Structure formats: C-alpha cells, structure tokens
Amino acid sequence: TKHYNIAVLAGDGIGPEVMAEAVKVLTAVADKCGFSVNLNTALVGGAAIDASGEPLPAATLALCKTSDAILFGSVGGPKWTGLAPDQQPERGSLLPLRKTFDLFCNLRPGHIYPEFADLSPLHPRISSKGMNILCVRELTGGIYFGEKGRTSTDAFDTQRYSITEIERIARVAFEAAIKRNNKVTSIDKANVLQTSVLWRETVQRVAQHYPSVTLEHMYIDNAAMQLIRSPQQFDVLLCDNLFGDILSDEIAAIAGSLGLLPSASLNGSGFGLYEPAGGSAPDIAGKGIANPIAQILSAALMLRFSFGQEQAAQLIEQAVQQCLSQRIVTPDIEPNSSYNTVAVGDAVVAAI
C-alpha cells in the first residue's frame, strides 16, 4: 500500500483548529481508499518565532525536505507585525519555502457557489451568473525575488523574468484550460513594462501548442475592473507574481467565501505546499468557529496534485459539496448557523 509523508505546519491563529479537521478528513479518506498517511507536525510562523526566534526554523525546513508534501495552515497575527519584513511570520516562512522547493506555480480556484451566491459582495444581477475562475500565478520570480536595495535617499526593487520562467507557468495555464473552458486570459502591463512585453510574446508562442484554447491579453488595470463588472467572462487567469497576488485576492473577495477557498503551490516534480486562501484570522482564533473547509479542500488538492490520488480528492470534494448543500457550515457562511469547526469537520468525515 502507498504511503505518504506529510509535513503538517498548522501555524498561528485559526491554523491549528482548522488543521485538526483536515487531518481527521485525510485519515478517514486514506482508510477508505487504501493508502496511508504519516503526518509530522512542525512549528512555523509566529508560533515558531516565539519558540525559536525564527519564522521557519531549520528543523521545520528539514522536515519539509523529507516529506512528500506540505500541508500549511496560516501564519501571522498582531503580536508579530512590528518585526522587520523578512522576519515576519507570513513572508519569513512562505517566501523561503517557495524558493527552496521551487514552487513556481500557484493555483487558486475562485467560485461563486450557486447555493451561496448571496455571500458575494457583487450585485445579484452579476453574481447570479456565477463565477468559476482558476488563477494561475507565477510564484518564484518577478519583483518578489529580484535585486532590491536601499540608500539613505532612495530604494529600489527589480522585476526580472526569463523566457523559461514564463514558458513553464504559461504551459500550466494552457493545460488547465484544456480541462476547463478552453480560455486563458493573460494579465500584463505591456504598455509600460518590458517584462510584460516579454511575457505577452512568450505566452503567445506557448499558445500555438494549444490551438483549442482561446488566448486573450488584458492589462492589469482593466482586469481589476473587468473582474468586478463581469467575472463570468474569465476561465483561466495567467498572472505574474505581483499581479497574481493582487488579482487572486480580488477574486477571493468577489467569491465572498474566503473560508471555502483552497490553494496549491507546486514545483515541477509534484511536490507542493497546500494552504487555505484566507489568513490566520486572530480575531476568531480559539473560539472554535473558524471554517475548516478551505483547509480540508487544500488537503484534497494535495491528494490530487502531489499524490495522484484523484479518487480520494474527489471523495473529499463531494463530501464537502454535500455538507454545503445541507447547509452544514460555520457562521461565516451562514450567520445563524450553529455548526462549529469540529461539527463541520465531523460532517465531512461522515459524508466520506
């Protein structure tokens, strides 16, 4: 029987609470599908800073290196906001993990669920048409990792992209589009940036290998506008690191259901980091009311992308869908709901 080593980094705030539910679900689905999971926990983020002074301790990184995938909770909170940028929980853990494991590809689905269309902050005349976007974001290049510096009078950052970097993320977008609605919208600012001109040309060239897919180019400013006006026009959104950071959060806001949105960050050999799109939500941490669905769906993405356990992934997704249809959801989704974090996790397990 197959055996998977999973690094479980729950982090701060609601991280541990929602992670406990994802672990329950993972164990249940492994039993059912005949594989086994070996779950090893380690500290990350603020919890790691408190224990060892660093957001990503060597022991945590070592565990990740001997694991088949990383299941990540969420990090950060008011306690650590005064630290220097690269010592902060979010940046100090996520950026080095992305770079160390070459997690160049970030996938973030954004849905308006018909049952919960009213969660969307958009007008019903728009949200009723639905939204089903996959945001494909380049995650290890661009202005995040270019040369940067500072003098007594000014500061600079460099955005750099190579053709190779653009090609590999573009391929992911087109491959995804083939399995979805055959449309890729590539985001850039080619009227201003040289990196965007290269981005546009390269994406155009990659597109020639995918004749069934319609490719559209859109400026970032126009995209920020169009997502609000008619999100249903999009299928796969292909973005560089910075534009993807902005638009994926805009999409999450439009969906209105941050607690339901998972994400996957992958490299070229199937290794990945899986985490909810939302943050550590310190305001509700410890109350037992956090929504565990995004963390549970992140585990499903791990089964699909890192372990090739498609059937197990679908089992989880169907179980989640069943709970949603029965309105077994936490109060962020339905204000008067009496289901808490554990109850929702239990219901997903029961449905599996």
Next chain:
Amino acid sequence: TKHYNIAVLAGDGIGPEVMAEAVKVLTAVADKCGFSVNLNTALVGGAAIDASGEPLPAATLALCKTSDAILFGSVGGPKWTGLAPDQQPERGSLLPLRKTFDLFCNLRPGHIYPEFADLSPLHPRISSKGMNILCVRELTGGIYFGEKGRTSTDAFDTQRYSITEIERIARVAFEAAIKRNNKVTSIDKANVLQTSVLWRETVQRVAQHYPSVTLEHMYIDNAAMQLIRSPQQFDVLLCDNLFGDILSDEIAAIAGSLGLLPSASLNGSGFGLYEPAGGSAPDIAGKGIANPIAQILSAALMLRFSFGQEQAAQLIEQAVQQCLSQRIVTPDIEPNSSYNTVAVGDAVVAAI
C-alpha cells in the same frame, strides 16, 4: 479680467464629441464668472499618429508648453493596438506629457452617487452605504520610469522611489484628507518590496505634521479585497504609480459610472492635465451618445486646481448635480434615456 490659455487635446474615439460639450460649458462659465478662456486645439494619440506618425507631435507639445493647462479627451482604439508600446496612442502621449510637465500627482475621485447606486456592480447591502474615495496616485516615478531592458533570454524593469518623491505625494494626500474625512490609507507591499518599506516609513513621517488625520497602512492585495467588501471604510487612498493605476480602475469599476468620473494630473506649480477616467470607447464613437459629464467635470477640476477659480468650478459641479438629479443623463447611466451627448451638454450649460 483674467485670461487663460488652454490646450485642448480631444484625441480619438468619443474624445472630440465629449470635448465639444466641455468647451461649451467652459465658455458659458467664463462669461458668467468674468474671466476669459483661449482654447487652442491640437492633435494627440491615434489622430496624431495618422496625421504625423507620432502620438505626441512636437507642435502639440509646444502648444502645451505655452498653455496654462491641458484639457485632454481620450486616446486609443483598435486601429493602433499593433504598434510598439511606446508608439501607442495612450502610452505614447500620456507618459511623455506626465514626465515633461512633472505631473507627479494624479487625483481621481470615485463616488457612488446615491441617485445612481444601482449602477454599482456591488450588492445593494454594500452600495447603499455609499462610497466617496479620493485616490491620490504618484504619477512620475516607480516602475513606470525606472531603468528597463531586455536580452535574448530575459527582461527587467526597475521600480525606484526617493524619499523626496514619496514626501511630495504624501503631503498632497494629507492636505486632501484635512478637507475631507481626515483619513489616509497608504497602500504598499512592505512585506516584499524595499520601495514599499521606504514608502511606509516616509508616509509615517509626513503624517506627524498632520495630527488630525488618521493614517492606516494596507497591503495592495488586501486593499484590492477591502475595496470590494466595504468601500465606505476609505477616504483618501495614497498609492504609488503602479498600485494607483490598478486601484483607481478598481474604484471606477465599483462606482459603476465611468462616464461620470474626472481626473486631474498636477505638478507643483499649478499646471495640470485634466481628463475623464474612462477611455476612448471606440464602440460608441460617432453615435452621439457618449457621456460628456466626466469631461465636463474634468474642466471643473482644471478651473479649481490650475486657475484657482473655485466658484466657477462649483458652478459646473452644481449644474452637473442638477442634471443628475433630474435624470438628464446619457444611456450609459439610464438605459432608456433619450438624452444624447449634446442634450446633456446643453442641459449643463442651461443650469449654469
């Protein structure tokens, strides 16, 4: 009597149609308020490319240099999209104008008008609370104008900001906040960018001279989200060039009424370029149905910021408000409206 020389650059698409209305309104208000305007037209954008091969001909630039302000229409269209980036109508005219005249400060108000809240793509539970944001965008620095280049394998762009550049735009934001609701939200990505760290520190220091104003810092990704969730939390938004480009268009989308939104781009000596927030709308050009209000309100901003004619500016704004209240608007605002571009312009003149 005061006398003002205005460079009138109508541009492409609906530009000439809406400009004609703004010119009528300007002439009317000048008569009424006892100053005189000398309006000189010149080619810009695609129209200039067709006539002379360049989006910003020397003669046009020369006219701007001998004028007291520039009233700009809109540029661009499908005919010219195949050109190299710096030959394109938009970029090839606006960026050199901004740089030549040191127009470092872009002001873009974004409103949800109570009478037309339903134009907003947001859910009524949000749009009914209103929105009244002034976006203050740095316009001559950052990644737009930093060193950029390209090799056979990659490309780069540089974002650079000096303390001096940040200070001068920050001061504009705080001065504006004092006359509004005393809140500035400064946008950055200080967890990733060195320029953002400098931005945050500098804005913080400038804020000390404005003790009555509340300063808040927000990451760009979170801002893209918060604008959709609760736009009423914002008063003045302070942004660098790139983030301001994105968020000002997101705000325009949220307002839902692009045809009503003017903008001003100013330097330190009162010179400015005034233009509608929307584009050249080639799809409706020549039909006489384009909304002239954004162009008319841009003229009002010119009277206020470049000429100090506050009373004349308010006269225009009140006349526009009166037309809106009487629903004398083009079909983009009210689909069944029978008022066309000229009729709305006439109504504004009549109200003055």
